[in-house]
Amino acid sequence: MTMLLSVSDVSISYGKVEAVRSVSLDVGRDEIATIVGANGAGKTTLLNAVMGILPQHGRIAFDGRDIAGLDIEDRVAAGLSLVPEHRELFGTMSVADNLLLGAFRRPRASAARAFERVYALFPRLKERRQQLAGTLSGGEQQMLAMGRALMGEPRLLMLDEPSLGLAPLIVADIFRTIGELRAAGVSVLLVEQNARAALQIADRAYVMELGGFILSGPADTVSADPRVIASYLGFQGEAAAPSAG
Ligand SMILES: Nc1ncnc2c1ncn2[C@@H]1O[C@H](COP(=O)(O)OP(=O)(O)OP(=O)(O)O)[C@@H](O)[C@H]1O
Ligand SMILES: [Mg+2]
Numbered sequence: 001m002t003m004l005l006s007v008s009d010v011s012i013s014y015g016k017v018e019a020v021r022s023v024s025l026d027v028g029r030d031e032i033a034t035i036v037g038a039n040g041a042g043k044t045t046l047l048n049a050v051m052g053i054l055p056q057h058g059r060i061a062f063d064g065r066d067i068a069g070l071d072i073e074d075r076v077a078a079g080l081s082l083v084p085e086h087r088e089l090f091g092t093m094s095v096a097d098n099l100l101l102g103a104f105r106r107p108r109a110s111a112a113r114a115f116e117r118v119y120a121l122f123p124r125l126k127e128r129r130q131q132l133a134g135t136l137s138g139g140e141q142q143m144l145a146m147g148r149a150l151m152g153e154p155r156l157l158m159l160d161e162p163s164l165g166l167a168p169l170i171v172a173d174i175f176r177t178i179g180e181l182r183a184a185g186v187s188v189l190l191v192e193q194n195a196r197a198a199l200q201i202a203d204r205a206y207v208m209e210l211g212g213f214i215l216s217g218p219a220d221t222v223s224a225d226p227r228v229i230a231s232y233l234g235f236q237g238e239a240a241a242p243s244a245g
Contacts, residue, residue, distance in 0.1 A: 002064040004029045004187050005050070005080075005156055010058030012042070012049045019045045021211045022058070027156060028204065032178065032188040034219065036195040036232055037208030043191040044085055046208075047158050050189075051075060051082040063155070081154035085161045087145040091134025095125055098133050098144055102151030110153065118147040121177060139170035146177070150186070157181060158189045163197065175201055195232035199223040207232070 005027040012020040020042040027033040035043050049056040052072040060068045062078055070078065089098055099118060103111035119126035122143045128136065133144055142162055149157055159178070163171040175197055178188055192198035199205055205222040207215040215222055222228055 001029070002061075003027060004031070004063060005189065006059075006061040007046075007050065008059040008061075010046070010049065010056050010060065012045050012054055012056045014045075019211055020049070020056075023208075023211075023213055025206055025213070025216070026204070027187050027189050029187060030182055030185060031203045032182050032190060032201055033204040033206070034190045034192060034198040034202035035206045035208050036192060036198055036228075038231075041208040042211040043208055044160055047082055047160050047189070047191060050158065051080060053082075076152055076154075079153075079155035080158070081149040081152055081156070082158040083145045083149045083160060083162065085164065087141055089133040089141060089144055089148070091132065093133055094130050095133055095136070095144055096129040098148055099125070099129075099151050102148035104152075106152065111151070114151045114153055117153075118150050121150070121180065122147055139166050139173070142166060142170075142174060143177075146174075150181075154186065156187045156189060158191075160191045161193060162190070163192060163194045171197065195228070199228075199233070 003026040007023065007025040009022050009024055010020065011018060011022050023046065037043055045054060048054045050060060052070060052075045062080065067075055067078055099115065103114055124140055125143055125147055128140065133141065136144060162174050171194065178190065179201055181188055190198055190202065199219050199222060202219040205216065205219040206213045207222060207228060215225055215228065
C-alpha cells in the first residue's frame, strides 16, 4: 500500500543557502511520524515546503498523487494542514471565529460537523467559544491552533512544536489529543523539541541534523539508538537534579 505522504529527495534553499538537503520521508496511514533535531536543523523549513509555503526541489506525493507543483490552497484541498510554530491566531477574534476561518471554503454542513468534532476533542474551546483568542492561555491557544487546522478535516496534520512553552500537564493533554487524532484516522507529522514525548507516541521517527536526516526508522528503534540517547534523551531528570556533594 502506498504511504499517505511520501517525500523523496527534497531540497529547500533560502537564496543560495541550502537549508534542507535531499531528504526523504514517509508518513503512513493512521500513523504518527516525528522529526526530532536541534535548533536550526531544518525541521520548520521542511514542514513549510510540504505545505507549499516554501518552494522545494524534489518529489512530494500525497495519497499516491504528485503534489509538488500544487499551491497551498490545493494542498489544503488535498488534505494537508499545518499548525505553525507560532500558532498565528487572530487575537482580537473569538475562538469560534478563528475556528470558522479554518473551514474557509468548506460547505456549511461540513463546517457544522467539523465544529462538533473539534469541540468534542477540545471541550475547553467549546466553553470558551465566545472568548477572544488573544486572552486564552498558552495551552488553550495551542488547542485553538490545532482545532482551526482540523476544521478543514485534513488527512494529515503537521504540527510544528506543539508543546513549545507549555507546562507539563498541558503538554500531556496535547499529546493525548495527538494520539486520539491517530485513532480517528488523521495521520500526524510531528516536529518536537520534546524528543522523549515525541518518540514515545510516534510510530516512525526521523532525526534531523544540519539539513539532513542522520537516522530514521520505527520510533522504538530510533529511541534505542545510542546517538539519540546521548543527544536527545540522555540524563533527563538526573541532569536536572542538584548533586549531593
Ligand atoms: N527565511 C529564512 N531566510 C534565510 N534562512 C532561513 C530562513 N528561515 C530559516 N532559515 C535558516 O534555515 C535553517 C533551518 O531553519 P529552521 O527554522 O527550518 O530550523 P528548525 O529545525 O525548525 O529549528 P528550531 O528547532 O529552532 O525551530 C537555519 O539555519 C535557519 O537560520
Ligand atoms: Mg522550527
